[in-house]
Amino acid sequence: MTGRIRNRQFASKIVSAEEAAGMIEPGENVGMSGFTGAGYPKEVPGALAKRVATSHEQGLPMKVGLWTGASTAPELDGALAEVEGIDLRLPYQSDPVSRAKINAGRLDYTDIHLSHVAQRVWQGIYGELDVAVIEVSGITPDGRLIPSSSVGNNKTWLEQADRVILEVNSWQSEHLDGMHDIYYGTALPPHRKPIPITHPADRIGVPHLECPADKVIAVVETESPDRNAAFTPPDRTSEQIAGHVLDFLELEVRSGRLPRELLPLQSGVGNVANAVLAGLGAGPFDGLTAYTEVIQDGMLQLIESGKLQMASATAFSLSPTAVDRFNRDTAAYRDKIVLRPQEISNHPEVVRRLGCLAMNGIVEADIYGNINSTHLMGSRIQNGIGGSGDFARNAYVSIFVTPSQAKNGDVSAIVPMVSHVDHTEHDVDVVVTEQGLADLRGLSPKKRAERIIDRCAHPDFRPLLHDYFQRAQHSSFGLHTPHLLDESLSWHHRYVQHGSMRG
Incomplete structure (x- = not known):
C-alpha cells in the first residue's frame, strides 16, 4: 500500500x-x-x-x-x-x-x-x-x-x-x-x-x-496538477458591468425585495463574474452565502475576507495563485466549502427553495429578452449551456451579463432576434452590459424592447435597433412581439457575409 x-x-x-x-x-x-x-x-x-x-x-x-x-x-x-x-x-x-x-x-x-x-x-x-x-x-x-x-x-x-x-x-x-x-x-x-x-x-x-x-x-x-488558467484582472468593461449589478442589488435591498445579506449567490465562470465578486468584497453586504456550480478566485477571496460564510458547489476553477493558496490552507476552508454531485449543486428544486441570485454570461440577447449563450451566428457551438439553465429558470432573480459588443465593434451583443435560443424571455429578469442594466420584470414585450435598447445596446448599434423596432411596429404580422421576419436575422447574415453587423 x-x-x-x-x-x-x-x-x-x-x-x-x-x-x-x-x-x-x-x-x-x-x-x-x-x-x-x-x-x-x-x-x-x-x-x-x-x-x-x-x-x-x-x-x-x-x-x-x-x-x-x-x-x-x-x-x-x-x-x-x-x-x-x-x-x-x-x-x-x-x-x-x-x-x-x-x-x-x-x-x-x-x-x-x-x-x-x-x-x-x-x-x-x-x-x-x-x-x-x-x-x-x-x-x-x-x-x-x-x-x-x-x-x-x-x-x-x-x-x-x-x-x-x-x-x-x-x-x-x-x-x-x-x-x-x-x-x-x-x-x-x-x-x-x-x-x-x-x-x-x-x-x-x-x-x-x-x-x-x-x-x-x-x-x-x-501526481499531477489540475488545469488552472491564470486569472485575468477585470478590465474596464467588466468593472462597469459589475458596478451596474451591485447597484441593482443595493436597490433591491433598499426596496425590501432582498435581505441585507442577500440570497445565495450563483455565478458563472469568467471576468465579469469575478469582477462582481470583487465588488461584493468591497461593498456593504455581509453574511453572504453561495449555492453555485464552481468556486473561483473571487469567491475564495470573499471567504478569506469573512464576507462569504459558506459556499456550496460541485468543483473549483481557480488560478494557479489561488490554487497554491488553497492547497496550503485546505483544512482552514473545510467548514466554509462543501462540494456536492452536480445533480444536487444544480438541482432546480434546491435552487428554487433557496432563492438563488443567478448571474451568467451570454453570447447575445435580443430586444425582447431571449438569450443565446452557446452558439455563434446560430450554427457554431462555443461551449455549451452548462448549468445556466438550471439556475436561470429557477432563480429568485435571473441576471445575464455581457459586453455590449464584440469583435472590435463589428458584433452587437444586442440584436433584433437571437440566432439561437437557450433561455427564453420567460426565464430572464435582468440584462446587463457596460452601458447599463435593464430590469425586465413585469414588462410587456414592447416595453422590454425599449428598455434593452436604451439601456444595454452600444451607442453605435442603438439607432439601428430603434429603427428596426419602430418599423416592426408598423409592418409586423402582429403587435404583441413585433418582428420583421425578413430582417430579424439579417444582422447575423451581414456578419457572415461581410464580417460586420454594421449597416
Whole structure:
C-alpha cells in the first residue's frame, strides 16, 4: 500500500496508465471525472489517445463515447479529439480542438442541462456506461473513495459503470477529506423524495464516494496538477458591468425585495463574474452565502475576507495563485466549502427553495429578452449551456451579463432576434452590459424592447435597433412581439457575409 491508497484490495490493482487504457474497448462509453478543469483523470486519457492513434495507423477504427461532468482539459478532451477518438461527447465542453471538430461535423456533441445528465444516464438514454475513469485524492482503509477537486457526475459514473478505473492523485490536498457531501438519496420517479437542503451549509450525505472493490479493474497513481488558467484582472468593461449589478442589488435591498445579506449567490465562470465578486468584497453586504456550480478566485477571496460564510458547489476553477493558496490552507476552508454531485449543486428544486441570485454570461440577447449563450451566428457551438439553465429558470432573480459588443465593434451583443435560443424571455429578469442594466420584470414585450435598447445596446448599434423596432411596429404580422421576419436575422447574415453587423 502507498500513502494515498490505504486499502490492500485496491492497492493490489495498481497498474500503469497504458495498462489501464488497454482495458477500454473500441465503441465503449466512458464516463470520466472532471468539471471546469478540476478533478479530471490526468494519465489514462492521454494513454487512451495514444492507443487510439496507434489503432488508426493500423487501419483499425477506434472511438469511445466520452461523458464527463463538464469541461475538462487539453490532456483529456483535446488529446482524444485530436486523434478522432470520440464518438459522442456530452454534456459540456470548452476545448478548442473539440470545438473545432464539432463545428466541422467530425464529432457528435449533445449539449445538456448539467442537472439532467445523471437522470438521463439512469434512464439509459445514452446506452450503457461501460467504463468509469475517476480521479480521487485517496482511498480509505475500508475502501471508500475520497473525492478530489470536483465531484460532478462521479457518483453516477461509479454506480452505473460496469467497470471502474481509478486515478489516485497525490497532488490533490489530503485535507480535501471531509469537504464533500455525497448524497445517495436521489431516485427516478415515482420514488423521489424531497432533497432536504434548506441552507447552503446543509450536509445531507456522506463525505466519500462508494464503489465495490470487485468493480475496480485498475488503479493508477498520479501526481499531477489540475488545469488552472491564470486569472485575468477585470478590465474596464467588466468593472462597469459589475458596478451596474451591485447597484441593482443595493436597490433591491433598499426596496425590501432582498435581505441585507442577500440570497445565495450563483455565478458563472469568467471576468465579469469575478469582477462582481470583487465588488461584493468591497461593498456593504455581509453574511453572504453561495449555492453555485464552481468556486473561483473571487469567491475564495470573499471567504478569506469573512464576507462569504459558506459556499456550496460541485468543483473549483481557480488560478494557479489561488490554487497554491488553497492547497496550503485546505483544512482552514473545510467548514466554509462543501462540494456536492452536480445533480444536487444544480438541482432546480434546491435552487428554487433557496432563492438563488443567478448571474451568467451570454453570447447575445435580443430586444425582447431571449438569450443565446452557446452558439455563434446560430450554427457554431462555443461551449455549451452548462448549468445556466438550471439556475436561470429557477432563480429568485435571473441576471445575464455581457459586453455590449464584440469583435472590435463589428458584433452587437444586442440584436433584433437571437440566432439561437437557450433561455427564453420567460426565464430572464435582468440584462446587463457596460452601458447599463435593464430590469425586465413585469414588462410587456414592447416595453422590454425599449428598455434593452436604451439601456444595454452600444451607442453605435442603438439607432439601428430603434429603427428596426419602430418599423416592426408598423409592418409586423402582429403587435404583441413585433418582428420583421425578413430582417430579424439579417444582422447575423451581414456578419457572415461581410464580417460586420454594421449597416
